[in-house]
Amino acid sequence: MTGAKAKQEHTCLKESNLHKFSLAGNYFVIDPASGAVHIADKQAFDLLDKVKPSFFERYSGIDGGCYSELYNLYKDGLLFSEDSRYNYQSYAETAVDAPLKALCLHVSHDCNLKCEYCFADSFVNQAECCGESSQMSVETAKQAIELLVRESGERVVLEADFFGGEPLMAWETVTAAVDYARANESKWGKTFRFTITTNGLLLDDDKIAYINEQMSNCVLSLDGRKSVNDRVRPAHNGKGSFDLVIDKYKKLIQSRTKPGFTDCYVRGTFTAYNLDFSEDVIELARLGFENVSIEPVTAAADDLPYAIRREHLPQIYKQYERLFRLIKSRRLKVNFFHFNIDLKGGPCVIRRLRGCGCGNEYLAVAPSGRIYPCHRFAENDRWHMGGVSIGPHEIDIKKYFAKTHIYSKTDCPDCWARFYCSGGCNASSYEVYSDCRVTASDSVECLMMKKRLECAIALNALKLK
Amino acid sequence: MDNNTKTQNTHIKTVTGASLKETAEKGGCGKCRTSCQSACKTSCTVANQPCER
Ligand code: SF4
Ligand code: SF4
Ligand code: SF4
Numbered sequence: 001m002t003g004a005k006a007k008q009e010h011t012c013l014k015e016s017n018l019h020k021f022s023l024a025g026n027y028f029v030i031d032p033a034s035g036a037v038h039i040a041d042k043q044a045f046d047l048l049d050k051v052k053p054s055f056f057e058r059y060s061g062i063d064g065g066c067y068s069e070l071y072n073l074y075k076d077g078l079l080f081s082e083d084s085r086y087n088y089q090s091y092a093e094t095a096v097d098a099p100l101k102a103l104c105l106h107v108s109h110d111c112n113l114k115c116e117y118c119f120a121d122s123f124v125n126q127a128e129c130c131g132e133s134s135q136m137s138v139e140t141a142k143q144a145i146e147l148l149v150r151e152s153g154e155r156v157v158l159e160a161d162f163f164g165g166e167p168l169m170a171w172e173t174v175t176a177a178v179d180y181a182r183a184n185e186s187k188w189g190k191t192f193r194f195t196i197t198t199n200g201l202l203l204d205d206d207k208i209a210y211i212n213e214q215m216s217n218c219v220l221s222l223d224g225r226k227s228v229n230d231r232v233r234p235a236h237n238g239k240g241s242f243d244l245v246i247d248k249y250k251k252l253i254q255s256r257t258k259p260g261f262t263d264c265y266v267r268g269t270f271t272a273y274n275l276d277f278s279e280d281v282i283e284l285a286r287l288g289f290e291n292v293s294i295e296p297v298t299a300a301a302d303d304l305p306y307a308i309r310r311e312h313l314p315q316i317y318k319q320y321e322r323l324f325r326l327i328k329s330r331r332l333k334v335n336f337f338h339f340n341i342d343l344k345g346g347p348c349v350i351r352r353l354r355g356c357g358c359g360n361e362y363l364a365v366a367p368s369g370r371i372y373p374c375h376r377f378a379e380n381d382r383w384h385m386g387g388v389s390i391g392p393h394e395i396d397i398k399k400y401f402a403k404t405h406i407y408s409k410t411d412c413p414d415c416w417a418r419f420y421c422s423g424g425c426n427a428s429s430y431e432v433y434s435d436c437r438v439t440a441s442d443s444v445e446c447l448m449m450k451k452r453l454e455c456a457i458a459l460n461a462l463k464l465k
Numbered sequence: 466m467d468n469n470t471k472t473q474n475t476h477i478k479t480v481t482g483a484s485l486k487e488t489a490e491k492g493g494c495g496k497c498r499t500s501c502q503s504a505c506k507t508s509c510t511v512a513n514q515p516c517e518r
Contacts, residue, residue, distance in 0.1 A: 029477065033485070033486070034482070034483035034484075034485055034486050035481065035482075035483055035484040035485025035486065036479060036481060036482050036483055036484070037479075037480050037481045038477050038478060038479050038480065039477070039478050039480055040476060040477040040478075041475075041476050041477070043476055044476035044477040064475075066476040066477075069474045069475070069476050069477050070476075070477065072474075073477065073479065076482075076483075077483055077486070078479060078482060078483060081483075081486075086486045086489055087489070088489065091489065091493065098495060099495070101495060101499060102498075102499040119503075155495065155496075157496065157517075159498060159499060193498075298503060342515065343480065343481040343484065344481050344484055345484070345515070345516060346484075346514070346515070346516060347488075347492075347497055347514050347515075347516050348488035348489065348491070348492020348493060348516060348518075349485050349486070349488050349489045349492060350488075350489065350492040350493035351492060351493070351495075351497060351514075351516075352485075355500065355501075355502055356499060356500055356501045356502065357499050358501075361495065361499060362499045374501070375501075376503055419485055421502070422502075424502065425501075425502050425503045427503060428503060449502075461480045461481075464480040464481060465478065465480055
């Protein structure tokens with residue numbers, strides 16, 4: 001028996017029913033199944049390596065002692081809880097396909113940038129080779145809106161997001177879809193929430209005004225420092241895009257004041273080229289952006305030069321810890337998206353069993369009108385679910401995703417992060433393992449997720465302390 | 466009990482109690498926004514979405 005295994009059997013410290021970590025001199029203890037979060041001193045933190053539930057069944061300890069504090073938490077169901085105690089799995093098992101609530105409209109598979117890491121490079125700017133239009137027609141976009149309404153059942157609030165490629169390259173389609181939905185929403189008894197994700201190049205005053213009037217969320221792509229951004233986000237002439245968008249972004253955000261329509265994120269990607277990405281968050285804050293998200297690149301293969309590899313992890317962890325310290329001490333005043341977590345509220349456990357709802361509550365529509373489970377499955381024939389006018393008719397795919405949840409994935413049931421992460425990205429699992437239900441809790445992706453979550457939980461736990 | 470443990474404990478303080486288990490019975494209405502955790506969108510974990518019930 002290995003030392004680690006012996007230790008685990010002795011202490012019963014299964015990651016799935018207790019997770020502990022220290023950060024910046026604080027000791028955190030998470031009881032994943034109940035959702036409880038505790039801040040411990042070193043003595044209690046260390047004692048948790050030695051106790052196991054069966055001890056608590058036999059011995060309550062001496063009042064006021066460290067052990068008895070742990071005993072009381074155990075008895076209150078706030079330490080070493082098991083999912084089975086709450087029957088969460090039964091909610092997952094009875095899950096059925098749900099009405100549609102969100103649709104991603106790929107209005108353009110053209111793009112006016114050539115980002116080195118584009119996840120969609122198999123279909124973006126490929127119109128010549130596939131011989132199909134790379135822009136969604138106004139008619140198809142209207143049919144997509146009708147599909148969303150038709151499949152949404154009793155749901156009142158529906159989301160549609162304009163994505164690409166670059167959606168501003170099909171601006172006429174965007175406005176036609178929005179105007180059509182707005183003109184009919186009261187008749188249909190629905191309320192639409194629109195989002196647009198753009199690289200900003202084609203923004204002008206009219207588009208900014210329209211976006212700020214109609215889109216309840218707006219996502220602006222920029223990778224941080226000019227040198228970082230321009231290396232990986234060049235325009236077709238090879239020149240960097242930073243200077244072309246920065247003033248437009250500032251203008252858009254400054255004029256984004258309509259109540260209910262103020263959400264806006266500047267989002268960037270970090271790659272192996274900028275493993276010091278906390279500097280990019282700092283730079284975006286310095287430029288005046290309050291809501292910032294910088295996320296790890298998804299690479300199609302590990303040997304791509306920009307791909308994040310296992311050996312980068314220590315450096316990446318340090319970056320998240322640095323951001324944690326800067327934000328906690330308020331030396332960096334920014335709303336860093338990945339550190340937002342509501343420990344007391346947040347989504348219900350049923351929602352957390354399945355992350356994105358792709359293929360089930362959420363679908364994507366390609367420019368041709370073909371339906372896919374989400375934007376990352378777009379143009380993959382294996383996942384073609386039908387067309388906007390009559391679909392989705394591949395009900396088996398919808399049912400498959402309804403049953404794809406943390407308990408049907410390989411590593412998630414035993415992962416402490418399951419109710420925060422909700423089982424990762426199905427498309428990513430499919431790309432890496434050819435199976436949406438395979439996850440690996442020691443993969444680079446999962447390890448980064450867990451580090452971000454630790455920082456987020458720590459930051460918010462300290463606020464509540 | 467949360468409040469007791471929070472105020473009386475000296476070695477381990479509970480900052481949030483059984484927040485999750487309490488949501489099981491009343492949850493699942495589907496009113497909240499979708500979320501995507503892939504980097505190609507503004508990825509987020511489900512946990513940083515608000516409940517809209
Ligand atoms: S709105 Fe709240 S209760 Fe309803 S499914 Fe979403 S998280 Fe659960
Ligand atoms: S995807 Fe990875 S990090 Fe997320 S719950 Fe599953 S194993 Fe854990
Ligand atoms: S499968 Fe992945 S990329 Fe697709 S919606 Fe879900 S999290 Fe996002």
